[in-house]
Amino acid sequence: MNREVKIKNMKLAALNNAVYIFGILIIAVFSVMSPYFFTVTNATSILRASTLMLSIGIGMTFALIVGELDLSVGANCRFSASVCALLMVNYKWNPYLCMIMMPILGGLVGLVNGILVTRVKLNAWLVTLSMKLALVGIVVKLTNTVAINMPQEVLQFRNFKIFGLSSFIVFILVVMLIMQFVLKYTTFGRKIVAVGSNPNAASKLGLSVKNYKLAAFTISGIFAGLGGMLICINLGSVTRELGDGYEFTAVAAIVLGGVSLAGGEGSVFPKAFIGVLILTMIENGLTMIGADIYVFQIAKALIIFVMMYIDSKKNKI
Amino acid sequence: MNIKEYFTKKEKAFSNRKDKNFLLTSVILGVLFLVAIAIAKPQFYAFRNLSSILIQSSAVAIMAAGQIYVMVSGGIDLSIPSVMMLSGCIGAYTMRETENIMLGVLAIMMIAILLGLFNGFSVAKIGINPFVATMITMIFSNGLSLRVTKSTSIPVLPKFTELFGKYYGPFHANIIMMLVCLIILQFLLTKTAFGRSIYAIGTNEKTAQACGIKTGKIKIQVFLISGIMAGLAAIALTARISSSSLSLASDGTSLDVIAAAIVGGASIKGGVGTVLGALIGAFIINGLSNLLVLFGIDYYTIQIIKGAVFIFITWFDTIRANARRV
């Protein structure tokens, strides 16, 4: 009988680490299929490709942990980046100031979302969906959909390297660790987890559920704006389609990594990070082996499905 | 502050008065709004215009009805528009190859049902979160439609259009299809044990299970229904625009389907919502766009206004809920 218990525990342990196992599997498969996959250059380019989604994912993790969903992040990213870029390019504001303003503006949008959800007590999906509509509308009106090119001050961050990585990649990785610290080691972070874990209990104990939710929305907005900033550096311009559909991809990525949609459970590092990384790797690997563009999405869907299938097994044991 | 005064005020606070007042205000506001339109833009009420709004709402309303089922059961189906697109494309493809309408319709419904079942199994049997499960289906269907159509558009047979995309008397076939679907679905949801079970699952799945309700089976059925609705919407749409292509479902469509359901009173958390609400939601969305176009407002401004109006409507809904709750 003890043997059965042991086997069961082993299975559970394996399934609890399914993401990592799956990640290694993906690396192995793609490495076999393409000699260029398992190289330092490619690792760098995967990291670089994941920066925007990582930033949005960090913010989204806070929203999910507190038990809400922010569907405006993609539009918010485009909005904050566009507005600040306009100020920078057309109105000649200080580029550094404008860069810093991007996350701030994003945070403001998040704050509005949060106020509508917590104070006016509206459904978060609808609020953030409406916000998405409105923000895209505003951006199109403001920019006339012309791409805005960044000045040299912004671009220099791309060429400035730390440990062989562009500075903005290092920056987001450091920010990621800081946010994980906030979540794990500060009173604020723990109370966010508490609110998401059991909002009823939180309000019974006198934690201000509203305020922590508001904070989570604001953080989610800030990181959407930060994503805009990173893409400005990475890309050197703000173009149309920026952030389009990123809300869903980001949710998929971090849920893949193990952040719970029900709230309370999750971490920025490693969970959200791993999720984003795996999704980026799938895309990178498929591109590298030259997957037919017509089957690209089908393959992606199947890979995610297999992964969620394995993941679901752990709840059944 | 005098504590006693503070509390005596509250003593009188409870009653249903607020609810009644609220209903009255919203009805008056609504009527005023409609009258204002009648004065400013009488064209809005032209029969052709109203019928055109109805036609445009029909596909969204049909899909939103499916979405309502999923949402009442506590899930979400992001894949409805993509399934609609895929089944439409495969249907048109079949029709082109076989020259047979029945086979085409069959293909559409088969694909829609298959994908609905797939969603259902992923959620109910495998236990994948509905958000992610349907997203997988969404990506998959988008990819497969691309593969099938090779990004061209495929015309459907003229007879198909005649059957499902023409006027019967003053009513467009789409409108008739929408009304039939909605009546049946509304009936199923509110008047039968099956419908009651769906509400039960959305309110508390574990309790429903302990009550002996077959939650797994019902969830599969719910996703099946949303799949079928996607298929029916595909028939309505492909017949109306007489072809199938990747442009059947735009980003806007998926938002509209979810927004119609929520504006109509459903909640992501499950347990509330009616098919009728979805219909009204679809009308509001399309009627609003139509009205704003009549005023000559451009597309992107309409998007901004739309966002604001959605928020306003749910806000009204919240006030009502609060009024009920004292």
Add this chain to the structure above:
Amino acid sequence: MEKRMYFEARNLHKYYPGVHALNNVTIVADKGEVLGIIGINGAGKSTFMNALAGEICIDKGTYYIDGKETIIRNQNDSGKCRIALIHQEAVVFKDMTVAENIFIYNLNKYTKAGRIQYKRLFEDASKYLSMIGADIDPKEIVKNITIGEKQMIEIARALVRDAEIVLFDEPTSSLSLDEKENLFRIIGELKQKNKIVMYITHFIDEIMRICDRTVVMRDGCVTGEFLNEDVTTKELVTGIAGQEVETIVNATDKRDKEIVLKVENLNCYPVVRNVNFAVKKGEILGLWGLLGSGRTEIVRNILALDKPDSGIVYKRNNKGILEKISGHKLLEECAYVTEDRHLDGLFMQMPIWKNISMANLKKFEHFIMDEQKERDYALQMINEMQIKASDENVLVETLSGGNQQKVVMARSIGKNPDIFFIDEPTRGVDINAKSFIHKKIVELAECGCAIVMISSELEENLNLCDRVLIVRNGEIVAEVAKKDISKQKLMDLCQGIREEVKYE
């Protein structure tokens, strides 16, 4: 002027739609006193405590603490008055560690340079936990601990806050015997330390044992107050129930009846091990064991609510032959009362009538749902069960704890099943209703229904069961026939003091 007590709540009023939940309630208590509060379901006991804890705000009335008029409008006010409430359902955060749960208010104090010092936190948590005699690892995630342990967290939380007034809302309803003893010891210590303890319960013996004074409530009013020295159990019962309460005993003898349900080799490691038993027609079979012994899991595995690793279940079919049956099918045909009404017992956001008909939808479906019939049936049950609600449209979430339990029972009884699984049938139910529920159970058995009952109340097992199976660590270790059932025997067996009598 007479000497003021340390704590006074005078003339409290609280209105809910259709209910005057607190009607001119005056309750006072002095330091070093354990005050019992007792009364039928829906009397307003929890409302009173929630008001003190600041979770709800009363509509009228005044509090005096230490002679000073005080306002309590929210949890902060309440915290400042050093009032702590131990809830009926433990209020904890399932994704966080035990230590974090205990110090959730005081995390700041453990923060140095913005960083929580977990080491110090865990050390202090162990200190408090050992103070109340709870053996819990402070690093454990709360998801993984038992209900009793969760309650310990709440008590520790009250200690951390150094509360002067400690409120307990039906704390023993999900505690094991040891845990109960431990709780009484803690209450004794609190009393020693000159704190005020207020204690809600439906168990008269607990009141008699630990309280100094008892307040009886009914329909929002205080209807009586006794000094425990001067009162007998019987007087108290009549005071609460308004009449004498009969003790229901299952007297009929139903041996040699046919087997209707048979479980073979049920395993779900590690909580259920090799379970074999059979239930006969018209029999009330008790499952008795310590808390966490796996009784609930056995039933859940039989009904396939959890996935068993192995095991076969047989049920008697129409032709009278035992036939293999799947858990899902069985669940449809039988009735099941779960132990945790919040988790899986009720549809909180639905009205009473929908809750009551939910297990039984087919019965009310004649092509369409017959809503009138459903409502009529619900009203009938509301009357019979004395559910305190103005009508059948009341949302279940606004009912008091005991009344919610009655709704759960009403639903299952209405299904009129052949086989009935009941997990803690009378948890949180007042003495009147308890007697009624017992009567119903016996009636069902007399009608030929096979009943599998899990109850942590000894009396219930003694009075109702035809046979008791003893569960220890997920295994059935002994079987006690009706004639052998005694308090001592059950106690000893479940703790493994007596020798095991293997069931064959």
Add this chain to the structure above:
Amino acid sequence: EEPKEVTIGIAWPSLGTQAWSAMADYLRWYVEDYNAENEVQVKLIETTAGDDAAAQETQIRDLLNQDVDVVVSGAIDTTAIWSSITETHDAGKKFISFCRRLTPGGPEADSTVGPDTYDTAYVSVDAAIKKMIADGIPAEEIKIVRVQGDLKDQNAVRYGEGCEAAVKDNGATIVADIECNWSVETLMNKLAPTLQANTDANMIFTPNEDLMLGVQSVLEGKELWKKSDEEGHIYLAAAGGCEIGLNMIQEGYLDATGYENLPQVSTNTVDVAVKLALGEEADDFFVKSEPITQENIQPLLDENHFWVYDYAERTK
């Protein structure tokens, strides 16, 4: 004689890109000028469908309800539009297909006006390949990474086809395809691995110039962002002729782009519409594209050939 009035109803697919909003603006400006100079007065009614074919179908019906003389539509789905054409004709009105060649086999538009995206891509890629051959790279060693805009978008698909035709005609090869949904981030994320896997690729084609920004970012990361005359230059061809592309050509990075004279599309549309409304015959009208390269750009700049600068000036 009374001045006549012509009502043109326009069903835009969406105005979410610079090209489309520019065409819309030029059309409106031209109508103003036109009304000032001519007796016939043109009135515009516009709708936008947000890339939703079904919405477009309803909007065209709405336009007909408002009694327009001519329907101008940039079809979202070039087959779905058939039913709208039939309906337009049934109502006795005229139909102009704007910027889209319709799928053959159904009812035909009375006129089609637009740039030819196939041609745009063709001339650009052709110019770039010719330059490579002139630089001494044999045709069979020319390996091209082709970026596809959005495979759901007919015009985008035709860019791809134009590119392919030019490649074939010159004897070069396409080694990899990237679909990016017009999203620069997606392009970036896919281009890096593609280049890694195809180290011999020496030319990249993007169907618009915004996407070149993503190419720039990726190439800079690999230290391959070189001017044409530098060692290790990867040849680049684009389509559009907007500011970004023109700048890149002047700086010497971009080798060729196909210039689309969009204002001409707009002005011709109005002319054709008026003709049709007055009962005259009108032919199809395609604005031919021309290749812009580092050699020929300067004189064109001098003679103010490019509309983007004019447009920027007017929308300031």
